Amino acid sequence: xxxVTQSQPEMSVQEAETVxxxxxxxxxxxxxxxxxxxxxxxxxxxxxxxxxxxxxQNATENRFSVNFQKAAKSFSLKISDSQLGDxxxxxxxxxxxxxxxxxxxxxxxxxxxxxxxx
Amino acid sequence: xxxxxxxxxxxxxxxxxSMTLQCTQDMNHNYMYWYRQDPGMGLKLIYYSVGAGITDxxxxxxxxxxxxxxxxxxxLRLELAAPSQTSVYFCASSYSERAxxxxxxxxxxxxxxxxx
Numbered sequence: 001x002x003x004v005t006q007s008q009p010e011m012s013v014q015e016a017e018t019v020x021x022x023x024x025x026x027x028x029x030x031x032x033x034x035x036x037x038x039x040x041x042x043x044x045x046x047x048x049x050x051x052x053x054x055x056x057q058n059a060t061e062n063r064f065s066v067n068f069q070k071a072a073k074s075f076s077l078k079i080s081d082s083q084l085g086d087x088x089x090x091x092x093x094x095x096x097x098x099x100x101x102x103x104x105x106x107x108x109x110x111x112x113x114x115x116x117x118x
Numbered sequence: 119x120x121x122x123x124x125x126x127x128x129x130x131x132x133x134x135x136s137m138t139l140q141c142t143q144d145m146n147h148n149y150m151y152w153y154r155q156d157p158g159m160g161l162k163l164i165y166y167s168v169g170a171g172i173t174d175x176x177x178x179x180x181x182x183x184x185x186x187x188x189x190x191x192x193x194l195r196l197e198l199a200a201p202s203q204t205s206v207y208f209c210a211s212s213y214s215e216r217a218x219x220x221x222x223x224x225x226x227x228x229x230x231x232x233x234x
Contacts, residue, residue: 004160035222043206045161045225091160105151105176106210106223108160 001063002027004094009054013082014117020067021077021112023092031097034068034075034088039089047101051075087116120144123228126207131199131233139194139229141209149212150192151176151223152184161208167192199233206230224233 003026013019025034036048041116051068058066063083067076079086090113093106122143131137143150148169153161163176167186181203183195192211196203210223 008211009158043196043228043230045208045210047222087167105163105166106161108162109156 002029002032002094002096002107004092004107004109006092006112008112009110010113010115012105012115012117013079013086015082015084017082017084018078019114021079021090021092021114022074023077023109025073025075025092025094025099027073027094027096029096033095033097034066035093035095036066036075036077037091037093037108038086039091039111041089045091048076063068082116084116087114089113119169122209122211122224124207124210124229126229126231127219127227129232131196133199133201133233135199136195136197137199139196139207139209139211139231141194141226142180142190143192143209143211143224145211145213145222146189146222148189149213150186151210152182152192152194153208153210154178154203155228156205157210164194164207194229201233204231204233 003025032053034051038046038048049059049061049064058068063080065078089111091111092109121222125140125201153162155161162178165184167173170189173184176192177186209226212223
């Protein structure tokens with residue numbers, strides 16, 4: 001079974017600075033997807049960025065980028081020019097492409113609470 | 119765009135009561151999911167469905183039941199509420215086609231449920 005580990009329960013960053021959130025995962029599969037979701041106090045689950053495992057190029061979405069190291073099974077999220085609105089829980093999630101199992105469900109880490117200081 | 123709609127947003131139940139959490143989506147997604155989120159934890163899969171009439175257990179199904187009579191609706195039922203079921207519940211949906219498997223799950227806004 002796949003597992004996702006986020007080793008930083010809480011992180012803090014100064015506004016306009018850069019912060020990196022860590023995520024590691026365990027899988028025996030070669031083809032899968034990885035996601036970062038943001039959960040603000042409103043409880044909404046908002047997709048931040050996604051990465052296909054077969055792609056070597058790291059995904060980027062504006063101020064958000066990932067460092068995907070497939071061999072190391074590492075998937076960190078970098079937030080540049082941090083803004084007050086970035087304060088939230090961030091969840092790393094794994095999605096198998098094994099359609100014989102739980103069909104496309106996400107396996108989540110425990111999350112990292114990010115605080116942004118003005 | 120409605121997306122995934124969950125009702126109610128909040129509910130307090132007494133031990134032993136039953137209730138149904140409603141979930142509906144208007145994106146014609148075949149796959150639907152129910153997750154629970156306990157304090158300080160990530161989401162864990164309760165049940166999922168790959169289409170109307172087909173459901174299966176996830177990681178933490180005990181104490182819950184689901185049905186999927188239509189593509190749009192995927193209600194979650196608690197028959198005998200217990201304090202351990204106090205949690206935030208999320209419904210989600212996604213495409214089923216492998217060609218769209220990189221598309222993210224769409225989540226509802228969650229239901230905060232307290233069992234006292």
